[in-house]
Amino acid sequence: MNIITYHYDSKNIQTGILHIGVGNFHRAHQQFYTNALLEDKDQQQWGICGVCLLPSDEKIVKSLRSQDLDYTLTICGRDGSDEVHRIGSLQELIWGVEDPKAVINKIADSSIKIITLTITEGGYNLDKETGAFILEDEKIQHDLKNPNTPKTVFGFAAEGLRQRKKKNNGSITILSCDNLQHNGNTAKRAFTSFIEAQDKDLAEWVKTNVTFPNSMVDRITPATALEDIQRLNNKSGVEDHAPVYCEDFTQWVIEDHFIAGRPAWERTGVEFTEDVTAFENMKLSLLNASHTLLSYPSFLKGYRKVDQAMEDKDIVKLVRDFMDIDITPYVPAPENTDLEKYKHTLIERFANHSVSDQVSRLCFDGVSKFPVYIMPNLGKMIKDGKDITREAFLTASYRHYLKYKTDEKGHSFETAEPWLTADDEKLIASDNAFDFLNLSPFKSIDLRDSSKFASSYIQFVDKIKDQGISPVLESIVK
Known part of the structure; x- marks a missing residue:
């Protein structure tokens, strides 16, 4: 070469x-x-x-x-x-x-x-x-x-x-x-x-x-x-x-x-x-947040490479709906940026077989990622009374990933969360799923105060445990 x-x-x-x-x-x-x-x-x-x-x-x-x-x-x-x-x-x-x-x-x-x-x-x-x-x-x-x-x-x-x-x-x-x-x-x-x-x-x-x-x-x-x-x-x-x-x-x-x-x-x-705000809001809210969204459901489905996960039509639909329905209303496009083209390019980038990124890399250190990528827009969505189905599903998936450490194919795995506190560990271990909503990365919003979010999250916790991740994801995207 x-x-x-x-x-x-x-x-x-x-x-x-x-x-x-x-x-x-x-x-x-x-x-x-x-x-x-x-x-x-x-x-x-x-x-x-x-x-x-x-x-x-x-x-x-x-x-x-x-x-x-x-x-x-x-x-x-x-x-x-x-x-x-x-x-x-x-x-x-x-x-x-x-x-x-x-x-x-x-x-x-x-x-x-x-x-x-x-x-x-x-x-x-x-x-x-x-x-x-x-x-x-x-x-x-x-x-x-x-x-x-x-x-x-x-x-x-x-x-x-x-x-x-x-x-x-x-x-x-x-x-x-x-x-x-x-x-x-x-x-x-x-x-x-x-x-x-x-x-x-x-x-x-x-x-x-x-x-x-x-x-x-x-x-x-x-x-x-x-x-x-x-x-x-x-x-x-x-x-x-x-x-x-x-x-x-x-x-x-x-x-x-x-x-x-x-x-x-x-x-x-x-x-x-002079001001990077619009660029970073676009990138963190669309690319990084989408990475976090797809990481835990993909890992629980048994995928270990991002491009393989992006061959799953349910994963792709989850990501695209998240971008279009949940996030786009909160992302003003930077000057000379076509937001639709940017989102289309993101899907192409995630699916790049030559890169074949690791899902575990996207899962790594969720405690630091949720406050930056997920919580700011989730807070706005709750305040505006928006549909928070995908965000509740993500939170339930994250709990299942941390608590049970086994994917739906029966493979056990280790999690990598260097910034978890001792209190966080107790909340993860608790059998009361509401306790998990007190986890340190969620502290900017009291998620339990939103009855709509909390009830949706609890339903997903139970369904993922009883049915597995795949049928629950399928029910969201169909």
């Missing part, structure tokens, strides 16, 4: 961006745009220094270092044709477990103008009910008291910014690339809350020297399993220990509030705007 490779000389590239969280999405999205931009000689100060902070990052760090940080990105077309790109924009890689001082020094370095983040929806350490930063967290408490030996992203950022301020190394932008509504506002609340609690002088400096633009990111990027590595390498002919694959659709919309300069990413397809 012909590999599309970069032509710039890495020796000429400087690092102007520090990225925390070098996962698959970052390597398929931000690195992809930046790699293309580095071909322009006037943009070669924008190479990326990757930072990994977790012990579990050891494998990816060693894999990338073994091949001079280069890797392959396979872009899987909806028409079945693939492109393989060689990505070289990752110029440095620091593992905080191994060398924490290097992370701090790099944040303080005057050449770094932007810190970008993919630390997941749950990584901002905010209370899901109040939105307040959780200062009581054990690791946060450690970092507040031991600023020189941080363990969290907030502690590292604070110490790096403190050194930056001390050395008079200039202003900086912190850009979240996580799937959160107003992710820049979220990042600002989290980082400034920590810094305010640790260092009042630094907090004052941050007010005038750090900006937090909002952004909207979109590219379906599955986790890469061992069998995927072999499959991708067989196709590309490259022995890559850290390949990534993704869909052919990509979008990145960013508010243009960069205090220390930025790459000319618009040359490679990034959209800059």
Whole structure:
């Protein structure tokens, strides 16, 4: 296969961006745009220094270092044709477990103008009910008291910014690339809350020297399993220990509030705007919410790949009705966006056989996803007296998934919910299905107060348990 490779000389590239969280999405999205931009000689100060902070990052760090940080990105077309790109924009890689001082020094370095983040929806350490930063967290408490030996992203950022301020190394932008509504506002609340609690002088400096633009990111990027590595390498002919694959659709919309300069990413397809709200509302309400909607019923039906689930006419009808009937009334289309075409494209993207995303990835960490993707529009629907059948069915499916951990084919499975609290575990274990409506991700609305929602939910709980997921779904979509 012909590999599309970069032509710039890495020796000429400087690092102007520090990225925390070098996962698959970052390597398929931000690195992809930046790699293309580095071909322009006037943009070669924008190479990326990757930072990994977790012990579990050891494998990816060693894999990338073994091949001079280069890797392959396979872009899987909806028409079945693939492109393989060689990505070289990752110029440095620091593992905080191994060398924490290097992370701090790099944040303080005057050449770094932007810190970008993919630390997941749950990584901002905010209370899901109040939105307040959780200062009581054990690791946060450690970092507040031991600023020189941080363990969290907030502690590292604070110490790096403190050194930056001390050395008079200039202003900086912190850009979240996580799937959160107003992710820049979220990042600002989290980082400034920590810094305010640790260092009042630094907090004052941050007010005038750090900006937090909002952004909207979109590219379906599955986790890469061992069998995927072999499959991708067989196709590309490259022995890559850290390949990534993704869909052919990509979008990145960013508010243009960069205090220390930025790459000319618009040359490679990034959209800059004064207000990202309409774009992120469209994406979170349609793509991410639909992913959550289809994930638990699909998993309970026995599907493990999203494209396989999208061959099920009942799943497709559930998703399409959700988009058209439930969500579209609450999604004003951004400028120059055809909403009907966008929804049609989403169905195509979900069904992409070349990507074949994992249903388990969509199920992962529902506790962080429900408050962001489902609850805002559900609250509006309840207030407006709308039909909430699909939302009640989703909630009942989520409970069944968490409580019984067995699909309708009799296969047992483990759930992955890193942010469940001890109280949540008790609510899941309870045989009184009403208790589940007190789960932490639902706290923004008292779902029990809506008799229409609660009674529909209870009916679905009983029917799913007695009949199985398939006949219940069939009754909804027919």
